[in-house]
Amino acid sequence: MELLIHYISLATKSIFIENILLAYFLGMCSFLAISKNVEASKGIGKAVIFVNGITVPLNWVIKTFLLDEGALVWLEKPLQWFGMKLSIPMISQISFLNVNLSFLTLICFISTIAALVQFVEMFIDKFSPSLYNSLGIFLPLITVNCSILGASIFMDERGYTFGESVVFGASSGVGFYLAIVCMAAIRFKLRYSNIPDGLKGLGITMILTGLLSMAYLSFSGIQL
Protein backbone atom coordinates (compact mmCIF):
# COMPACT_ATOMS: atom_id res chain seq x y z
CA MET A 1 0.00 0.00 0.00
CA GLU A 2 2.79 2.35 0.97
CA LEU A 3 4.52 1.53 -2.29
CA LEU A 4 1.38 2.24 -4.28
CA ILE A 5 1.00 5.67 -2.68
CA HIS A 6 4.66 6.35 -3.42
CA TYR A 7 4.14 5.45 -7.08
CA ILE A 8 1.01 7.58 -7.37
CA SER A 9 2.76 10.59 -5.91
CA LEU A 10 5.74 10.05 -8.23
CA ALA A 11 3.36 9.91 -11.18
CA THR A 12 1.56 13.11 -10.11
CA LYS A 13 4.89 14.79 -9.64
CA SER A 14 6.20 13.92 -13.08
CA ILE A 15 2.94 14.66 -14.90
CA PHE A 16 2.03 17.98 -13.32
CA ILE A 17 4.61 19.47 -11.00
CA GLU A 18 7.80 18.67 -12.88
CA ASN A 19 6.33 18.37 -16.35
CA ILE A 20 9.13 17.20 -18.61
CA LEU A 21 8.20 19.71 -21.30
CA LEU A 22 7.16 22.80 -19.42
CA ALA A 23 9.56 22.63 -16.48
CA TYR A 24 12.62 20.93 -18.03
CA PHE A 25 12.18 22.04 -21.65
CA LEU A 26 12.75 18.53 -23.00
CA GLY A 27 11.17 17.64 -26.33
CA MET A 28 10.64 21.26 -27.37
CA CYS A 29 11.64 20.69 -31.00
CA SER A 30 8.90 18.19 -31.78
CA PHE A 31 6.53 20.11 -29.52
CA LEU A 32 6.92 23.27 -31.60
CA ALA A 33 6.87 21.50 -34.94
CA ILE A 34 3.90 19.21 -34.36
CA SER A 35 1.56 21.23 -32.15
CA LYS A 36 0.12 22.87 -35.28
CA ASN A 37 -2.30 19.97 -35.56
CA VAL A 38 -4.41 18.36 -32.82
CA GLU A 39 -4.59 14.88 -34.38
CA ALA A 40 -0.86 14.73 -35.03
CA SER A 41 -0.22 15.93 -31.49
CA LYS A 42 -2.28 13.08 -30.10
CA GLY A 43 -0.28 10.67 -32.27
CA ILE A 44 3.12 11.83 -31.09
CA GLY A 45 1.88 12.07 -27.51
CA LYS A 46 0.85 8.43 -27.57
CA ALA A 47 4.12 7.43 -29.18
CA VAL A 48 6.09 9.24 -26.46
CA ILE A 49 4.11 7.53 -23.65
CA PHE A 50 4.65 4.17 -25.33
CA VAL A 51 8.36 4.53 -26.07
CA ASN A 52 9.20 6.22 -22.77
CA GLY A 53 7.37 3.53 -20.82
CA ILE A 54 9.58 0.90 -22.45
CA THR A 55 12.95 2.61 -22.81
CA VAL A 56 13.30 4.01 -19.30
CA PRO A 57 12.99 0.60 -17.53
CA LEU A 58 15.09 -1.04 -20.26
CA ASN A 59 17.84 1.52 -19.78
CA TRP A 60 17.56 0.95 -16.03
CA VAL A 61 18.27 -2.74 -16.59
CA ILE A 62 21.24 -1.97 -18.85
CA LYS A 63 22.62 0.57 -16.42
CA THR A 64 22.23 -1.62 -13.33
CA PHE A 65 23.44 -4.91 -14.76
CA LEU A 66 26.07 -3.80 -17.26
CA LEU A 67 27.39 -0.30 -16.76
CA ASP A 68 27.56 0.64 -13.07
CA GLU A 69 30.65 0.09 -10.99
CA GLY A 70 30.73 -3.57 -10.04
CA ALA A 71 27.54 -4.21 -12.01
CA LEU A 72 29.11 -7.06 -13.94
CA VAL A 73 29.68 -9.15 -10.80
CA TRP A 74 26.82 -11.48 -11.74
CA LEU A 75 28.88 -12.51 -14.77
CA GLU A 76 31.84 -13.68 -12.66
CA LYS A 77 30.41 -17.01 -11.48
CA PRO A 78 29.44 -18.40 -14.90
CA LEU A 79 32.72 -17.21 -16.42
CA GLN A 80 34.78 -18.72 -13.62
CA TRP A 81 32.91 -21.98 -13.97
CA PHE A 82 33.52 -21.87 -17.70
CA GLY A 83 37.23 -21.14 -17.17
CA MET A 84 37.56 -24.04 -14.72
CA LYS A 85 35.95 -26.40 -17.23
CA LEU A 86 38.30 -25.36 -19.99
CA SER A 87 41.16 -24.87 -17.48
CA ILE A 88 42.11 -21.40 -18.70
CA PRO A 89 43.53 -19.64 -15.62
CA MET A 90 42.98 -16.15 -17.08
CA ILE A 91 39.21 -16.63 -17.25
CA SER A 92 38.81 -18.67 -14.04
CA GLN A 93 40.36 -15.88 -11.93
CA ILE A 94 38.53 -13.02 -13.56
CA SER A 95 37.05 -10.31 -11.31
CA PHE A 96 34.63 -7.57 -12.30
CA LEU A 97 34.41 -5.87 -8.93
CA ASN A 98 36.29 -2.75 -10.01
CA VAL A 99 35.01 -2.54 -13.55
CA ASN A 100 33.16 0.71 -14.14
CA LEU A 101 31.71 1.21 -17.61
CA SER A 102 29.54 4.21 -16.75
CA PHE A 103 31.36 6.41 -19.29
CA LEU A 104 29.50 4.38 -21.92
CA THR A 105 26.11 5.37 -20.47
CA LEU A 106 25.26 7.94 -23.11
CA ILE A 107 26.17 5.79 -26.12
CA CYS A 108 24.33 2.79 -24.65
CA PHE A 109 21.19 4.80 -23.88
CA ILE A 110 20.94 6.38 -27.31
CA SER A 111 21.67 3.10 -29.10
CA THR A 112 19.04 1.31 -27.01
CA ILE A 113 16.52 3.99 -27.88
CA ALA A 114 17.34 3.96 -31.59
CA ALA A 115 17.28 0.17 -31.78
CA LEU A 116 14.12 -0.14 -29.72
CA VAL A 117 12.27 2.43 -31.77
CA GLN A 118 13.16 0.53 -34.96
CA PHE A 119 12.09 -2.74 -33.37
CA VAL A 120 8.82 -1.38 -32.01
CA GLU A 121 8.03 0.10 -35.40
CA MET A 122 8.49 -3.24 -37.16
CA PHE A 123 6.61 -5.07 -34.41
CA ILE A 124 3.47 -2.94 -34.43
CA ASP A 125 3.53 -2.76 -38.22
CA LYS A 126 3.23 -6.54 -38.21
CA PHE A 127 0.77 -7.08 -35.36
CA SER A 128 -1.39 -3.99 -35.13
CA PRO A 129 -1.77 -2.09 -38.40
CA SER A 130 -4.34 0.28 -36.89
CA LEU A 131 -1.95 1.32 -34.12
CA TYR A 132 0.79 1.61 -36.72
CA ASN A 133 -1.33 3.97 -38.76
CA SER A 134 -1.88 6.25 -35.79
CA LEU A 135 1.74 6.18 -34.51
CA GLY A 136 3.59 5.20 -37.69
CA ILE A 137 5.22 8.35 -38.97
CA PHE A 138 5.96 9.66 -35.48
CA LEU A 139 8.05 6.74 -34.30
CA PRO A 140 11.24 7.52 -36.29
CA LEU A 141 11.03 11.15 -35.14
CA ILE A 142 11.10 10.02 -31.55
CA THR A 143 14.67 8.70 -31.66
CA VAL A 144 15.98 12.24 -31.59
CA ASN A 145 13.36 13.57 -29.21
CA CYS A 146 15.14 14.90 -26.13
CA SER A 147 12.31 13.89 -23.82
CA ILE A 148 13.08 10.21 -24.38
CA LEU A 149 16.82 10.40 -23.76
CA GLY A 150 16.19 13.03 -21.09
CA ALA A 151 13.86 10.75 -19.14
CA SER A 152 16.47 7.98 -19.19
CA ILE A 153 19.21 10.32 -18.02
CA PHE A 154 17.00 11.69 -15.23
CA MET A 155 16.24 8.13 -14.18
CA ASP A 156 19.97 7.49 -13.96
CA GLU A 157 20.75 10.74 -12.16
CA ARG A 158 17.99 10.43 -9.55
CA GLY A 159 18.76 6.77 -8.84
CA TYR A 160 15.26 5.36 -9.30
CA THR A 161 14.45 1.72 -8.61
CA PHE A 162 13.01 -0.49 -11.34
CA GLY A 163 9.40 0.09 -10.30
CA GLU A 164 9.94 3.82 -10.04
CA SER A 165 11.54 3.92 -13.47
CA VAL A 166 8.48 2.25 -15.03
CA VAL A 167 6.16 4.77 -13.36
CA PHE A 168 8.44 7.71 -14.15
CA GLY A 169 8.85 6.73 -17.82
CA ALA A 170 5.15 6.32 -18.50
CA SER A 171 4.02 9.34 -16.52
CA SER A 172 6.55 11.72 -18.03
CA GLY A 173 5.13 10.58 -21.37
CA VAL A 174 1.64 11.40 -20.10
CA GLY A 175 2.88 14.85 -19.08
CA PHE A 176 4.22 15.40 -22.60
CA TYR A 177 0.90 14.23 -24.10
CA LEU A 178 -1.15 16.62 -21.98
CA ALA A 179 1.06 19.60 -22.75
CA ILE A 180 1.26 19.04 -26.51
CA VAL A 181 -2.48 18.41 -26.95
CA CYS A 182 -3.27 21.49 -24.86
CA MET A 183 -0.92 23.59 -26.97
CA ALA A 184 -2.32 22.24 -30.24
CA ALA A 185 -5.82 23.18 -29.12
CA ILE A 186 -4.70 26.72 -28.26
CA ARG A 187 -2.91 27.11 -31.60
CA PHE A 188 -6.00 25.88 -33.41
CA LYS A 189 -8.02 28.65 -31.80
CA LEU A 190 -5.32 31.12 -32.72
CA ARG A 191 -5.49 30.39 -36.44
CA TYR A 192 -7.66 33.38 -37.31
CA SER A 193 -6.18 35.85 -34.85
CA ASN A 194 -4.42 38.93 -36.10
CA ILE A 195 -0.83 38.57 -34.94
CA PRO A 196 2.05 40.97 -35.82
CA ASP A 197 4.08 39.63 -38.74
CA GLY A 198 7.32 38.86 -36.93
CA LEU A 199 5.52 37.14 -34.10
CA LYS A 200 3.61 34.71 -36.33
CA GLY A 201 4.37 31.03 -35.88
CA LEU A 202 7.31 30.38 -33.58
CA GLY A 203 7.26 33.66 -31.67
CA ILE A 204 3.68 33.54 -30.48
CA THR A 205 4.02 29.82 -29.76
CA MET A 206 6.92 30.48 -27.43
CA ILE A 207 4.97 33.15 -25.55
CA LEU A 208 1.92 30.90 -25.28
CA THR A 209 4.12 28.09 -24.01
CA GLY A 210 5.38 30.52 -21.40
CA LEU A 211 1.82 31.21 -20.28
CA LEU A 212 1.00 27.50 -20.23
CA SER A 213 4.12 26.83 -18.21
CA MET A 214 3.09 29.59 -15.81
CA ALA A 215 -0.25 27.83 -15.37
CA TYR A 216 1.55 24.57 -14.62
CA LEU A 217 3.64 26.37 -12.01
CA SER A 218 0.52 26.60 -9.89
CA PHE A 219 0.79 22.85 -9.30
CA SER A 220 4.10 23.39 -7.57
CA GLY A 221 2.27 24.24 -4.35
CA ILE A 222 1.13 20.63 -4.01
CA GLN A 223 2.88 18.89 -1.14
CA LEU A 224 3.62 15.23 -1.77
Add this chain to the structure above:
Amino acid sequence: MTTKKTFIDPLIDNNPITRQVLGICSALAVTVKVEQAIVMTFALTFVVTMSNLIVSILRKYIPSSIRIIVQLIIISTLVTLIDKILEAYMYDISKELSVFIALIVTNCIVMGRADAFAMQNNPKASLLDGLGNGLGYGSILIIVAFFREILGFGTFLNIRILPEFLNNGLMILAPGAFIILGLIIWAQRTLTSFVED
Protein backbone atom coordinates in the same frame (compact mmCIF):
# COMPACT_ATOMS: atom_id res chain seq x y z
CA MET B 1 27.75 29.24 -51.70
CA THR B 2 30.94 31.11 -50.87
CA THR B 3 33.06 30.18 -47.90
CA LYS B 4 32.33 33.42 -46.14
CA LYS B 5 28.59 33.06 -46.61
CA THR B 6 28.63 29.49 -45.26
CA PHE B 7 30.01 30.88 -42.04
CA ILE B 8 28.08 34.17 -41.76
CA ASP B 9 24.66 32.95 -42.87
CA PRO B 10 23.78 30.86 -39.77
CA LEU B 11 24.95 33.68 -37.48
CA ILE B 12 22.22 36.16 -38.38
CA ASP B 13 19.91 35.46 -41.32
CA ASN B 14 19.55 31.73 -40.99
CA ASN B 15 20.03 31.44 -37.25
CA PRO B 16 19.44 27.86 -36.05
CA ILE B 17 17.23 28.88 -33.12
CA THR B 18 15.15 31.77 -34.37
CA ARG B 19 14.83 30.71 -38.01
CA GLN B 20 15.37 26.99 -38.35
CA VAL B 21 13.64 26.22 -35.00
CA LEU B 22 16.33 23.76 -33.94
CA GLY B 23 17.86 23.14 -30.54
CA ILE B 24 15.31 25.06 -28.52
CA CYS B 25 15.40 22.68 -25.54
CA SER B 26 18.83 23.56 -24.28
CA ALA B 27 18.49 27.19 -25.33
CA LEU B 28 15.83 27.52 -22.65
CA ALA B 29 17.25 25.30 -19.96
CA VAL B 30 20.80 26.58 -19.59
CA THR B 31 20.12 30.30 -19.84
CA VAL B 32 19.58 31.12 -16.17
CA LYS B 33 23.10 32.58 -15.97
CA VAL B 34 25.44 33.96 -18.63
CA GLU B 35 28.29 31.82 -17.35
CA GLN B 36 26.34 28.62 -18.03
CA ALA B 37 25.33 29.86 -21.45
CA ILE B 38 28.95 30.52 -22.40
CA VAL B 39 30.05 27.04 -21.33
CA MET B 40 27.12 25.50 -23.18
CA THR B 41 27.97 27.49 -26.32
CA PHE B 42 31.53 26.26 -26.12
CA ALA B 43 30.41 22.65 -25.68
CA LEU B 44 27.88 22.73 -28.48
CA THR B 45 30.16 24.55 -30.92
CA PHE B 46 32.83 21.94 -30.30
CA VAL B 47 30.41 19.06 -30.85
CA VAL B 48 28.71 20.46 -33.95
CA THR B 49 32.01 21.48 -35.60
CA MET B 50 33.73 18.18 -34.94
CA SER B 51 30.72 16.05 -35.86
CA ASN B 52 30.28 17.99 -39.09
CA LEU B 53 33.96 17.48 -39.90
CA ILE B 54 33.96 13.76 -39.11
CA VAL B 55 30.66 13.03 -40.86
CA SER B 56 31.84 14.97 -43.89
CA ILE B 57 35.14 13.06 -44.06
CA LEU B 58 33.26 9.76 -43.80
CA ARG B 59 30.34 10.78 -46.00
CA LYS B 60 31.32 8.56 -48.93
CA TYR B 61 31.65 5.49 -46.72
CA ILE B 62 28.38 5.82 -44.75
CA PRO B 63 25.54 3.79 -46.33
CA SER B 64 22.43 5.93 -46.41
CA SER B 65 20.22 3.29 -44.78
CA ILE B 66 22.13 3.36 -41.49
CA ARG B 67 23.35 6.94 -41.61
CA ILE B 68 21.29 8.10 -38.61
CA ILE B 69 22.78 5.52 -36.29
CA VAL B 70 26.33 6.21 -37.53
CA GLN B 71 25.84 9.94 -36.96
CA LEU B 72 24.39 9.27 -33.51
CA ILE B 73 27.41 7.19 -32.53
CA ILE B 74 29.84 9.88 -33.73
CA ILE B 75 27.92 12.59 -31.91
CA SER B 76 27.49 10.68 -28.67
CA THR B 77 31.21 9.87 -28.58
CA LEU B 78 32.02 13.57 -28.91
CA VAL B 79 29.45 14.50 -26.27
CA THR B 80 30.81 11.94 -23.81
CA LEU B 81 34.25 13.43 -24.41
CA ILE B 82 33.16 17.01 -23.69
CA ASP B 83 31.05 15.88 -20.72
CA LYS B 84 34.04 14.19 -19.11
CA ILE B 85 36.31 17.17 -19.83
CA LEU B 86 33.85 19.53 -18.15
CA GLU B 87 33.48 17.18 -15.20
CA ALA B 88 37.26 17.12 -14.79
CA TYR B 89 38.04 20.82 -15.17
CA MET B 90 34.84 22.76 -14.41
CA TYR B 91 33.05 20.57 -11.89
CA ASP B 92 30.66 23.21 -10.45
CA ILE B 93 29.33 24.33 -13.81
CA SER B 94 29.06 20.77 -15.03
CA LYS B 95 26.87 20.00 -11.97
CA GLU B 96 24.66 23.02 -12.73
CA LEU B 97 24.26 22.07 -16.37
CA SER B 98 23.45 18.50 -15.22
CA VAL B 99 21.74 16.57 -17.98
CA PHE B 100 21.84 19.26 -20.61
CA ILE B 101 25.41 18.60 -21.73
CA ALA B 102 24.46 14.94 -22.22
CA LEU B 103 21.38 16.04 -24.12
CA ILE B 104 23.50 17.66 -26.83
CA VAL B 105 23.28 14.16 -28.36
CA THR B 106 19.67 14.73 -29.27
CA ASN B 107 20.09 18.42 -29.98
CA CYS B 108 18.47 18.91 -33.36
CA ILE B 109 21.16 21.38 -34.51
CA VAL B 110 23.88 18.75 -34.37
CA MET B 111 21.82 16.02 -36.03
CA GLY B 112 20.27 18.44 -38.50
CA ARG B 113 23.57 19.91 -39.68
CA ALA B 114 25.25 16.50 -39.87
CA ASP B 115 22.44 15.09 -41.95
CA ALA B 116 21.51 18.08 -44.08
CA PHE B 117 24.88 19.72 -44.68
CA ALA B 118 27.86 17.51 -43.84
CA MET B 119 26.54 14.52 -45.80
CA GLN B 120 26.68 16.55 -49.04
CA ASN B 121 29.60 18.92 -48.64
CA ASN B 122 33.38 18.80 -48.38
CA PRO B 123 35.12 18.84 -44.98
CA LYS B 124 36.18 22.49 -45.13
CA ALA B 125 32.70 23.86 -45.83
CA SER B 126 31.21 21.51 -43.23
CA LEU B 127 33.67 22.71 -40.61
CA LEU B 128 32.74 26.34 -41.26
CA ASP B 129 29.04 25.53 -41.30
CA GLY B 130 29.37 23.77 -37.96
CA LEU B 131 31.29 26.69 -36.48
CA GLY B 132 28.75 29.20 -37.80
CA ASN B 133 25.77 27.25 -36.49
CA GLY B 134 27.40 26.69 -33.11
CA LEU B 135 28.12 30.39 -32.72
CA GLY B 136 24.71 31.41 -34.08
CA TYR B 137 23.12 29.19 -31.46
CA GLY B 138 25.45 30.58 -28.83
CA SER B 139 24.68 34.20 -29.65
CA ILE B 140 20.95 33.68 -29.00
CA LEU B 141 21.76 31.68 -25.87
CA ILE B 142 23.91 34.48 -24.47
CA ILE B 143 21.31 37.15 -25.28
CA VAL B 144 18.57 35.17 -23.52
CA ALA B 145 20.86 34.47 -20.56
CA PHE B 146 21.84 38.15 -20.38
CA PHE B 147 18.23 39.24 -19.91
CA ARG B 148 17.34 36.41 -17.56
CA GLU B 149 20.35 36.97 -15.33
CA ILE B 150 19.94 40.75 -15.18
CA LEU B 151 16.21 40.59 -14.49
CA GLY B 152 16.26 37.46 -12.35
CA PHE B 153 19.34 37.92 -10.18
CA GLY B 154 20.31 41.54 -10.91
CA THR B 155 23.80 40.41 -11.87
CA PHE B 156 25.92 40.00 -15.01
CA LEU B 157 28.59 37.29 -14.90
CA ASN B 158 28.01 37.25 -11.12
CA ILE B 159 28.79 41.00 -10.79
CA ARG B 160 25.89 42.91 -9.21
CA ILE B 161 24.33 45.52 -11.51
CA LEU B 162 20.77 46.04 -10.28
CA PRO B 163 19.86 46.26 -6.57
CA GLU B 164 18.59 43.06 -5.03
CA PHE B 165 14.98 44.16 -4.39
CA LEU B 166 14.36 44.36 -8.16
CA ASN B 167 14.91 40.60 -8.63
CA ASN B 168 12.11 39.02 -10.60
CA GLY B 169 11.70 35.39 -9.60
CA LEU B 170 9.66 34.57 -12.69
CA MET B 171 12.71 35.09 -14.93
CA ILE B 172 14.57 32.28 -13.18
CA LEU B 173 11.67 29.88 -13.62
CA ALA B 174 10.61 28.23 -16.87
CA PRO B 175 8.00 30.81 -18.07
CA GLY B 176 10.59 33.60 -18.09
CA ALA B 177 12.72 31.65 -20.53
CA PHE B 178 9.82 31.00 -22.90
CA ILE B 179 8.66 34.60 -22.93
CA ILE B 180 12.13 36.16 -23.33
CA LEU B 181 12.95 33.77 -26.19
CA GLY B 182 9.59 34.54 -27.80
CA LEU B 183 10.34 38.25 -27.73
CA ILE B 184 13.86 37.75 -29.11
CA ILE B 185 12.45 35.67 -31.97
CA TRP B 186 10.02 38.50 -32.68
CA ALA B 187 12.86 41.03 -32.75
CA GLN B 188 15.11 38.89 -34.96
CA ARG B 189 12.32 38.15 -37.43
CA THR B 190 11.25 41.77 -37.62
CA LEU B 191 14.84 42.84 -38.30
CA THR B 192 15.36 40.24 -41.03
CA SER B 193 11.75 40.76 -42.21
CA PHE B 194 10.89 37.05 -42.21
CA VAL B 195 7.26 35.99 -41.98
CA GLU B 196 6.16 32.45 -41.25
CA ASP B 197 2.97 31.42 -43.00
